[in-house]
Every structure is written in structure tokens, then in C-alpha cells.
Amino acid sequence: MAGEVTLVVVCTFVLMYYVQTADIADCTQSEALLNCSFYGFREIPNITHLTVPALDMSNNKISSVTLLDFRDAVKDILTSLNLSHNQISTINNSAFLKLKHLEILDLSNNLLQGEDLNTKVFDELGQLKVLKLERNPLKFVRRKTFDFMNLQALQHLDLSHCDIQTLEVSAISLPQLVYLDLSWNRLQSFNPDALKMMSDLETLDLSHNDITEIRSLLYLPELKTLILDNNGLRTVELRDTVSKYVEKLRVISLRNNEIRTLGQDDLPWDLETLDQIDLTNNPIQCDCKLKWIISNENIVGKNFTIQCMYPEEVRGANLLQLSDDKLICGSPNVEIMLAIGSSVVAVAIVIVILFCIIALRRRRIWIKKSKDGGGDYTAMYTRDDEDANHRVSISDERLVMRDSGRKSDG
Structure with missing residues (x-):
């Protein structure tokens, strides 16, 4: 009897797991949204009637997306589809083909990988403006995954928290894109060839990666905000490339990196459009070598924050608020002591060398005498x-x- 009860329980559980019990009629609807979130759906239901522009299918158990063949009345009105926080690992090619009026697609917090995405996945989404893919284990983005031939109107692309290590050449080619978020990934270098035809891009977020140096940018004529926080950056040489290709830049954020000093050719200090540079929490040595910054007329009135880490006397201060007498490269007494110490060390080295030479010569003489018959x-x-x-x-x-x-x- 007990065994039969156990079998019934197991079978019931299996049926509950594999059979979809949720119904579209159970969803709640407001003036602008059909909310089917947290209803246990295992696939996207075939909706036959929709009177609102947004459909929320988030926080369900959907694992794959096939062709969404909704009725014409649904396809013509649907502009926003939320599929976030599911278990989606597969999207068939042309799955969204018939959603020609879709403007917002949220696929964040799923299980998509780089090989699961290609240019066919987003076929014919010519009206799509916002695409969210954050928190998917992509690891890489292959060539032409996000291509202007399919995503002609895309303005906002979020690829943050995707464990991306590689962006292949021409991985993102979107002329209309305004905002690109590549933060919280594992990029070790910035490859300008990965981004093509980005003539309208205004914000590029590369924060929280593993980039240690950046020396060039591609042609970004409309770029206004460049975010490079939390990267371990030690070298930034952007003056020339910004002057040539990024003429409208307003904000450069370099917080929490490993920058120790700044050269006159590192950043576009004299760029007229540049309003803000943030170098908070870098191990910057504020000494006489940086006097050129506070004497630079192009910096006066700008919102530039160059936070000092060393020496201890000026730790935490903004370099631009310090006077010349605070920027020193060591006191005379210290220099004298260093000179004396260096001299003593040099003399000691000479004495040791002479001693070694004399000892070596005596040993050679002794050996020669021994070979000639034992000596005198x-x-x-x-x-x-x-x-x-x-x-x-x-x-x-x-x-x-x-x-x-x-x-x-x-």
C-alpha cells in the first residue's frame, strides 16, 4: 500500500512538472500590460487576442523560444516583450520574425551562450530599439551577431554581466546605437575592430572588466560618455585618438584603477567639449611632476577630479585644489641623506671588488707554483x-x- 502511494505521488509530481497548467486567462491585465509573470509557464502561450502593447512573461520556466506565430491582431499591437528570469538556453532562428512592431525585447537573466546567438535570431526586428541580454553566460560574441541589416533601429544594447572574454571582429555593427553596456565582463583589452559603424553611439560603458591599458578608440563622432571604472588600468593614452575620432566627448570616468601618474599626452585635457574627468581611487603620486596640470589654463573651471593617494600629506585631496608648494619631490635633507647613502654603498662595493681581485691573483700564483714543482x-x-x-x-x-x-x- 505504501509503495502504491509513493508511486502516485511521484507520477503526480512528474505530471505537474511536464504538463503546463498555467493558462493565459489567468494573467492579469492593466491598461498597458498583460502580466503573466510568476505563473509557471514552460513555453510562451499562443496568444490569440491582445489589447495592450506589452506582454510580461518573466519569472517563469521557459527554456526555449520557437517561432512566435501570434495572431495578426497581437503582432500588430505588441511592442514590448519581457522574457527575463526564465531558463532560456535556445532561441530558434527567426523566432521573432513576425513581431515586426516589437520595440523592446528583454532576454536578461537566462542561460543563453555565445553560440546560441547569431544574426538569424534577430531576423526582421527592424523596429527594435531596446535589447537586454545582461546576465546570460555568453562568454563571447561572434561576428555579426548584432548587425544593422536586421537591427536597423536598435538604440540600447545591454551586454553586462555576460562573462564576455572575446568580441569578434564586427561583433556589433549598429549605426543607430546610442547606448552600449559591456560592463561587468572579462574583457582584457578593448578591440576597436569589434565595433563597426557606431556613428551615433553616445555612451560606452566598459567598467568592471580586466583591461589594463587603452591606447585607441574607433571612430565615434557622437560619443559623449566613456566609462572605464574598475579595470586595473595602468596606461591610458587617449589624447591623440580622441582628438581625431571622438571630438564631442564630455565625460571620462577612470575611477578605481591603477593609474599612478599622468602625462600631458595621456588625456585630451584641452578638448573644448570635455567637462568631466574622474580619477577617484587611483594610486596617484601628487608630486612636482604633476605641477603642469594645475598650471594648465584649459583645466580651469572644469569638473576634473584627480584624487591624490601619495604622499600621505595630501592623501584624499583633489590635485586641482592644491597649491604649488604642496607638490614636492622630496626635501633637500632627504636628498642629501640619499646621496651619502649611495656614496657609502658605492665605496663598499669598490672595496669588495678589490679584495676579490687580490685574492684571485694570489690563488693563481699559488696554483702556478704548485704545478712547477711544489714551490721554493x-x-x-x-x-x-x-x-x-x-x-x-x-x-x-x-x-x-x-x-x-x-x-x-x-
């Missing part, structure tokens, strides 16, 4: 009238021998 010997014969014993002393550089125990015959 001196023999002395002495006789003591009061003692019948005779003494013979033979000596060289190594040995002195005395024989005082033998008697002489004559």
Missing part, C-alpha cells in the same frame, strides 16, 4: 755544541718541518 724550499742546517742533536729545517709557503730526534753520524 729553504733548508737550514744547525748544530748546537751543547746538544749532540742536529736540526734540519725545511720550509716553504705551506710547511715547516723540524727533525730534532735524529743523531748525525758526523
Whole structure:
């Protein structure tokens, strides 16, 4: 009996797991949204009637997306589709083909990987303006995944928190794109060739990656905000490339990096459009080598924050608020002590070298004498009238021998 009860429970659980019990009629509707979130859907239902422009299918158990063949009345009115927080790992090619009026598509917080996406997935979404893919384990974006031939109107693309390590050449080619978020990934370098035809891009967020240096940007004539926070950046040489290709830049954020000093050719200090540079929380050494910054007339009145980390006396201060006398490169006493210390060390090194040379020469002489017959010997014969014993002393550089125990015959 107990076994039969257990079997019934197991079968019931399996049926509940595999059979979709949710119904579109259970969803709630407001003036602008049909809310089917948290209803346990395992696939997108075939909606036959829709009177609102937005459909929320988030927080369900959907694992794949096939062709969404809604009725014409639905396709013509639907402009926003939310599929976030599901278990989607597969999207068939042309799955959204018939949603020609769709403007917002949210696929964030799913299980999509780089090989699951290609240019066919977003076929004919010519009206799409916002595409959210954050928090999918993409790892890479292949060539022409986001291409202007299909996504002609896309303005906002979110690829943050996707564990992206590689952007292939021409991975993103979107002339109408205004905002691109690539933050919280694992990019080790910025490859300008990965982004093509970005003539309208205004904001590029590359924060929270593993980029250690950045030396160039592509042609971004409308770029206004460049975010490079939390990257471990040590080298930033953007002056020339910004002057050539990014002429409307207003904000450069370089917070929480490893920048220690700043050269006159590192950043576009004299760019007229530039309003803000933020270098908070970098190990910047504010000494006499940075006096050129506070004397630069192009910086006066700008919202530039160059936070000092060293020396201790100015830690936390904004370089632009310090006077010349605060920017020093060591006191005279310190310099004298360093000079004396260097001299003592130099003399000690010379003495050690001379000692080694002398010791080496003496050793060579000793070895040569040994090879020539054992060296020079001196023999002395002495006789003591009061003692019948005779003494013979033979000596060289190594040995002195005395024989005082033998008697002489004559």
C-alpha cells in the first residue's frame, strides 16, 4: 500500500512538472500590460487576442523560444516583450520574425551562450530599439551577431554581466546605437575592430572588466560618455585618438584603477567639449611632476577630479585644489641623506671588488707554483755544541718541518 502511494505521488509530481497548467486567462491585465509573470509557464502561450502593447512573461520556466506565430491582431499591437528570469538556453532562428512592431525585447537573466546567438535570431526586428541580454553566460560574441541589416533601429544594447572574454571582429555593427553596456565582463583589452559603424553611439560603458591599458578608440563622432571604472588600468593614452575620432566627448570616468601618474599626452585635457574627468581611487603620486596640470589654463573651471593617494600629506585631496608648494619631490635633507647613502654603498662595493681581485691573483700564483714543482724550499742546517742533536729545517709557503730526534753520524 505504501509503495502504491509513493508511486502516485511521484507520477503526480512528474505530471505537474511536464504538463503546463498555467493558462493565459489567468494573467492579469492593466491598461498597458498583460502580466503573466510568476505563473509557471514552460513555453510562451499562443496568444490569440491582445489589447495592450506589452506582454510580461518573466519569472517563469521557459527554456526555449520557437517561432512566435501570434495572431495578426497581437503582432500588430505588441511592442514590448519581457522574457527575463526564465531558463532560456535556445532561441530558434527567426523566432521573432513576425513581431515586426516589437520595440523592446528583454532576454536578461537566462542561460543563453555565445553560440546560441547569431544574426538569424534577430531576423526582421527592424523596429527594435531596446535589447537586454545582461546576465546570460555568453562568454563571447561572434561576428555579426548584432548587425544593422536586421537591427536597423536598435538604440540600447545591454551586454553586462555576460562573462564576455572575446568580441569578434564586427561583433556589433549598429549605426543607430546610442547606448552600449559591456560592463561587468572579462574583457582584457578593448578591440576597436569589434565595433563597426557606431556613428551615433553616445555612451560606452566598459567598467568592471580586466583591461589594463587603452591606447585607441574607433571612430565615434557622437560619443559623449566613456566609462572605464574598475579595470586595473595602468596606461591610458587617449589624447591623440580622441582628438581625431571622438571630438564631442564630455565625460571620462577612470575611477578605481591603477593609474599612478599622468602625462600631458595621456588625456585630451584641452578638448573644448570635455567637462568631466574622474580619477577617484587611483594610486596617484601628487608630486612636482604633476605641477603642469594645475598650471594648465584649459583645466580651469572644469569638473576634473584627480584624487591624490601619495604622499600621505595630501592623501584624499583633489590635485586641482592644491597649491604649488604642496607638490614636492622630496626635501633637500632627504636628498642629501640619499646621496651619502649611495656614496657609502658605492665605496663598499669598490672595496669588495678589490679584495676579490687580490685574492684571485694570489690563488693563481699559488696554483702556478704548485704545478712547477711544489714551490721554493729553504733548508737550514744547525748544530748546537751543547746538544749532540742536529736540526734540519725545511720550509716553504705551506710547511715547516723540524727533525730534532735524529743523531748525525758526523
